[in-house]
Amino acid sequence: METDFAKLGFSTSFTVLDWCIVVGYLIAVVSIGVYIRKYVASATDFMVAGRGLKTFLAIATMIGTELGLVTVMYSAQKGFTGGFAAFHIAFAAAIVTLFVGVSGFIVVPLRRLNVMTIPEFYEKRFGRDVRILGGAILAFSGILNMGLFLKAASLFVMGVTGLASEIHLKIVMTVLLCMVLLYTTLGGMVSVVVLDYIQFVVLAFGLVIASVLSIRHLGWTNIVETVTREMGDSGFNPFNEAGFGWSYVLWMFFMGLVSCAVWQTAVIRACSAKDTATVRKMYSLSSIGFLIRFLIPYFFGICALVFIANSSSLRSVFLSAEGKADPDLSLRAMPFYLSQILPSGIIGIVTAGMLAAFMSTHDSYLLCWSSVLTQDVVAPWFRKDLSSRVRLLLTRIFILAIGIFILVWGLWFPLRQDLWDYMAISGAIYSIGGFTLLAFGLYWNRASRTGAYLALLSGILALLGLSKVQELCAPMLAPIKARFGIEGDISSAVIGLLVLILAIVLMIAGSLLWPDRERNRYHAEREES
Amino acid sequence: MDWVKIWTFFFFLSLGLFTALAVIVAIGGFFNIRSLFKDLSEARRGHGPRNDSRAEA
Numbered sequence: 001m002e003t004d005f006a007k008l009g010f011s012t013s014f015t016v017l018d019w020c021i022v023v024g025y026l027i028a029v030v031s032i033g034v035y036i037r038k039y040v041a042s043a044t045d046f047m048v049a050g051r052g053l054k055t056f057l058a059i060a061t062m063i064g065t066e067l068g069l070v071t072v073m074y075s076a077q078k079g080f081t082g083g084f085a086a087f088h089i090a091f092a093a094a095i096v097t098l099f100v101g102v103s104g105f106i107v108v109p110l111r112r113l114n115v116m117t118i119p120e121f122y123e124k125r126f127g128r129d130v131r132i133l134g135g136a137i138l139a140f141s142g143i144l145n146m147g148l149f150l151k152a153a154s155l156f157v158m159g160v161t162g163l164a165s166e167i168h169l170k171i172v173m174t175v176l177l178c179m180v181l182l183y184t185t186l187g188g189m190v191s192v193v194v195l196d197y198i199q200f201v202v203l204a205f206g207l208v209i210a211s212v213l214s215i216r217h218l219g220w221t222n223i224v225e226t227v228t229r230e231m232g233d234s235g236f237n238p239f240n241e242a243g244f245g246w247s248y249v250l251w252m253f254f255m256g257l258v259s260c261a262v263w264q265t266a267v268i269r270a271c272s273a274k275d276t277a278t279v280r281k282m283y284s285l286s287s288i289g290f291l292i293r294f295l296i297p298y299f300f301g302i303c304a305l306v307f308i309a310n311s312s313s314l315r316s317v318f319l320s321a322e323g324k325a326d327p328d329l330s331l332r333a334m335p336f337y338l339s340q341i342l343p344s345g346i347i348g349i350v351t352a353g354m355l356a357a358f359m360s361t362h363d364s365y366l367l368c369w370s371s372v373l374t375q376d377v378v379a380p381w382f383r384k385d386l387s388s389r390v391r392l393l394l395t396r397i398f399i400l401a402i403g404i405f406i407l408v409w410g411l412w413f414p415l416r417q418d419l420w421d422y423m424a425i426s427g428a429i430y431s432i433g434g435f436t437l438l439a440f441g442l443y444w445n446r447a448s449r450t451g452a453y454l455a456l457l458s459g460i461l462a463l464l465g466l467s468k469v470q471e472l473c474a475p476m477l478a479p480i481k482a483r484f485g486i487e488g489d490i491s492s493a494v495i496g497l498l499v500l501i502l503a504i505v506l507m508i509a510g511s512l513l514w515p516d517r518e519r520n521r522y523h524a525e526r527e528e529s
Numbered sequence: 530m531d532w533v534k535i536w537t538f539f540f541f542l543s544l545g546l547f548t549a550l551a552v553i554v555a556i557g558g559f560f561n562i563r564s565l566f567k568d569l570s571e572a573r574r575g576h577g578p579r580n581d582s583r584a585e586a
Contacts, residue, residue: 037566054561054564054565055561056553056556056557056558056559056560056561057557057558057561057565058561059550059554059558059564060554060555062560063554084532084533084536085532087536087539087540089542091539094543193565194562197559197562200551200554200555200558201551201554201555201558203550204547204551204554204555208544208547208548208551211544220537220575222538224533228533233532236532236533236536237530237532285550285554288543288546288547288550289547289550291543291547292543292544292547295540295543295544296544296547463542
């Protein structure tokens with residue numbers, strides 16, 4: 001949907017100076033990434049930076065990866081549509097990450113096992129075939145999950161720069177992806193962590209400055225009053241069923257746990273850490289980062305709502321008579337708002353930071369999913385261990401292949417569904433089964449291969465959270481809806497929680513009914529230790 | 530329960546904490562990078578190209 005805001009009297013403050021800042025910054029970071037390749041001597045250097053990450057660098061790279069442009073975009077959309085009540089998601093993420101840091105839940109035993117990927121743990125614990133299945137589901141879920149990153153980035157660039165022609169935008173995004181591919185392919189994890197650090201610094205200070213400017217421009221009292229007027233209690237109270245409700249809050253606590261302890265891109269940071277003490281410190285301190293990566297974008301979304309709701313011309317474009325927004329437009333609200341509120345120069349730095357965040361997420365995700373495909377899906381098929389050289393080559397080939405896929409899927413292929421639903425569902429395909437295998441595999445000796453298979457496969461049922469899938473399965477779901485008096489779609493949070501319970505039940509039942517007959521290498525190692 | 534007061538306090542506290550964390554990580558991370566490059570260079574000089582595949586810990 002194209003809307004020329006300049007015709008409504010809202011020209012962007014993005015000028016030539018800002019373009020120079022963005023281009024100069026991007027060229028500089030890519031050059032550094034390519035230069036760093038001289039430090040890469042092995043597969044371990046490439047994939048987990050030689051396991052040499054110390055606390056501060058580990059924190060920077062973890063936040064740098066997780067604070068991606070796509071997170072900023074869909075979080076801002078959530079703030080725009082959910083108001084202050086959306087803050088509970090940031091709160092849940094911080095509490096859960098702190099819990100993981102203090103307790104070492106999942107991540108510390110994983111680091112002790114010296115695995116590079118989660119499916120590698122599946123093999124140690126449940127056998128090679130579970131590793132291949134788990135790796136394939138993880139990669140499928142992850143690659144689909146990042147399929148819309150370019151779409152989100154393109155909407156951001158359109159909103160900030162005021163670009164109207166989509167063909168120019170596609171060219172810009174293609175160039176960006178090529179730059180990411182270049183330094184990810186050449187430098188691997190060493191480049192990634194160093195660039196994540198640079199991007200963390202730029203983005204962290206950019207976000208704080210933009211927050212302060214927003215409060216100065218709109219005024220805190222005005223922000224609170226406008227949200228009260230537009231949303232009432234549901235704009236603040238997360239338990240109000242007119243807004244989020246109890247099931248959603250509960251689901252967000254689980255998603256917070258998944259994001260930090262089960263999602264491969266975060267876990268690979270734990271695997272890259274120098275030792276388990278670093279893992280604990282990294283997670284405890286990163287809880288603030290996990291909080292902020294949601295909180296500030298929510299705040300920008302709220303500010304965008306306030307800015308738009310107080311202008312009659314913008315209100316007519318963004319909001320319907322009932323105060324609701326079209327998903328495409330609500331995604332564009334935050335970048336549009338930033339283009340109005342930030343002065344030239346500052347907006348260039350913030351945009352460079354955002355695009356850097358986009359590249360940072362892209363490089364980490366590309367490296368992560370290509371590593372999973374190499375280590376967990378392809379390598380286990382070979383009886384003889386693949387050499388470091390072959391693994392590096394395979395990883396680089398997968399990086400290129402995934403890059404091409406997401407370019408076609410996210411940018412040139414016209415997707416017609418909501419970004420948040422797409423992200424949540426594609427992630428849950430893996431994360432529900434993944435969480436169950438990790439939690440039970442690490443902490444329950446009787447967890448068996450059959451239980452693992454059942455739990456992994458049950459995660460696929462999370463697809464029912466998509467309204468389109470609910471439409472297709474309407475005859476099957478009709479009796480359930482009638483039984484519980486549900487009108488319209490069953491909430492994706494309720495479906496997610498039910499599938500999680502199912503996965504846990506299947507893991508327990510499968511393990512008790514079909515226990516493993518022989519003890520594997522994992523059990524032997526544990527007994528030895 | 531006054532959610533406005535809770536979220537106001539929560540937001541400003543978080544913003545303050547994050548600003549402090551950003552400063553600390555920016556400084557500490559710089560020294561970590563120097564140390565990482567030093568370690569990788571020494572490993573490269575000391576052992577030459579490695580064939581460490583997945584078995585290496």
